[in-house]
Amino acid sequence: SQQGEEDPQALSIQEGENATMNCSYKTSINNLQWYRQNSGRGLVHLILIRSNEREKHSGRLRVTLDTSKKSSSLLITASRAADTASYFCATDDKGYSTLTFGKGTMLLVSP
């Protein structure tokens, strides 16, 4: 079964709106990462948050981590059409070297 489960599976918003995606996981982790995948391309790393961190920012991205609830959220503020992509969370649940990816949230931002 998937370690990370993203919610919702799909999200459709207008440009300028905020987009929030959630990720839940099952076992303890050292860090959680978020990746973006544009259609027909590979995954691109967005942000990493360590288990001892609660919130992290990078540009228009804000990630939170709640280890007591085993959940994380990714907020994209003031979304743009170029943000249209699938977003995946990934956890290092199986050890230091490898990541387990969720099935992703498909985000559509309409102009």
Place this chain on the structure above:
Amino acid sequence: DARVTQTPRHKVTEMGQEVTMRCQPILGHNTVFWYRQTMMQGLELLAYFRNRAPLDDSGMPKDRFSAEMPDATLATLKIQPSEPRDSAVYFCASGLVGTGHQPQHFGDGTRLSIL
């Protein structure tokens, strides 16, 4: 910008044929990963190498899949014989593991269709 390069980008072949996918990791990265992505299963880790040595290939069907890293600039994933259920997008990623928590850098994948 350093990138992971995968070839071919697309491959269509008939069942039973051998398929070889190639990956050039980012220079200086010590770990190379092979993933398979399908709509049903999502992204699955097939195998990974550290300093060219295979560390784990438990995600790979052993009877038909093989992964090698003949040198630091080339990783290969081979399927022989191929089957229609192998149709998927195969990604290679590389990273520098052992210096803290580091991201993985992905290639753009090989889209494989087995007829």
